[in-house]
Amino acid sequence: MRSLQHLLTVYESRNDPLPAEVRSRPVVTCVGADVPAEVLTAAGFVPFRLAGRPDRHEAAEPYCGPGIDPLAVSQLARLLEGDAARTAGLVMSADTEGSVRLFLYLREIQRLEARATVPRFTFFDLVHLPQRTSAVYNRTRLDQLVEEISSWAGRPVTDDRLRTAAELHDRVRELIRTVGTRLRSGPGGPRLTGAQALAVIGAAFLTTPEHWCEAVERLLDDAGRLPALRGTRVFLTGCDHDHPDAYEAIESLGCVIVGEDHGWGALAGEPRVGHAYDIRSALVRAKARQAPAAAGHSAAVRAAQTARMAAACGADLVVAWARCHDDAPPWDVPAQRAALQAVGIPMFAVPAQRYGEERNENVRSLLEPALRRPARAAGVTR
Known part of the structure; x- marks a missing residue:
């Protein structure tokens, strides 16, 4: 199918410094799930999310200790080697410990060495706590980000422009949810593998919202031509995944990953912002309600x-x-196991795997016994 293949191709461009899809537009690179893409879109920028590359780390290793999340090390290497040099700027967020360290390392490198390959950058700190003080803090930080992005764009980011951008990104989120209900967990069975769904959703971070929505609408129109898939229906939690190797490792055992709760996957479809009068407070409220990473949220919420x-x-x-070296997710497992037991779904925790080495025999030997358990849903084959 052309629509699916096109989205897969867009997703593969995450490894390119500046994909052809967005070269004709001013681009701002983003790191982390907490960056409010609506602000960048309202300013006229294309938000482009920086993935890691397991084969790219040498340029960053002299600056990083051995305990740093290798995803963040790889992202730092890409930045130092100039993969964002042609963009209008870089916005980083505090969704994980690795993202925070990436910002701190990059700020110190620029203070001491001033690399020309690194664009101007800023940091957006969002607190995922229910207290009113957290909401006030988040709103203040968003106001500061809007002011800084306005200076980058050379024009004010007005609330009207933020509302228009929020409506556009709400459409993206709606389509991500529709992909889930129609192509991953619908009554006719999954129509996309988990790896394909990860690519379809991930493509939303790598091109303009308008282009992605158009491509996904074509995919949904063609959904009837996709064959139904059989296999154990797996939901993936834990760390985030910016490449499909873990998905392919699990699905090679006769499974289909039908959902996930990380920011590169189905969680990117939640929650909508809506057409609020106080659009800035609505933006930070929606972002704060998401729980894309264990480091910034309580185990109970996750x-x-x-x-x-x-x-x-x-x-x-x-x-x-x-x-x-992404140490927060395993702390969620006991609470997750108890919550899942209450809804009758078993859980299996995979020991920490090296970034870029997810497809290995050790994973297969660990997972195979868990997948031999009786299916929860009738009619599912192993």
């Missing part, structure tokens, strides 16, 4: 989110995947 999303997509099994 567990409730995992159970809700796994049950909604009819998962037979939840797999918790951890990455070496």
Whole structure:
């Protein structure tokens, strides 16, 4: 199918310094799930999310200690080597410990060495706590970000422009949810593998919202031509995944990943901002309600989110995947296991795997016994 192949091609461009899809527009590179893309879109920029590359780390290693998340090390290497040099700027967020360290390392490198390959950058700190003081703090930080992005764009980012951008990105989120309900967990069975769905959703971070929405609408129109897939329905939680190797490792065992709760996947479809009068408060409120990473959220919040999303997509099994030196996700596992037990879904936790080495025999030998358990949903084959 042309629509699916096009989105897969866009997703593969995440490894390019500046993909052809966005070269004709001013681009701002983003790191982390907490960056409010609406602000960048309202300013006339294309938000482009920086993925890591497991084969790119040498340029950053002299600056990083051995305990740093290798995803962040790889992103730092890409920045130092100039992969964002042709963009209008870089916005980083505090969604994970790795993202925070990336910002701190990059700020110190620029203070001491002033690399010409690194564009101007800023940091957006969002607090995911329910207190009123946190909401006030988040709103203040968003106001500061809007002011800085306005200076980059050379024009004010007005609330009207923010509302228009929020409507556009709400459409993106709506389509991500529709992909989930129609192509991943619908009554006719999954029509996309988890790796394909990861690419379809991930493409939204790598091109303009308008272009992505158009491509996904064509994919949904063609959905009837996609064959139904059989296999154990797996929901993936734990760390985030900016490449499909873990998905391919799990699905090689006769599974279909029908959902996930990380920011490169289905969680990017939640929640909508809406057409609010106080659009800035609505933006930070929506962002703060998301729980894309364990480092910034309580285990109880993450567990409730995992159970809700796994049950909604009819998962037979939840797999918790951890990455070496991304230490927060394993702390969620006991609470997640209890919440999932309450809705009748078993859970299996994979020990921490090295970034870029997810497809290995050790994972297969660990997962195969878990996948032999009786299916939760009738009619599902192993």
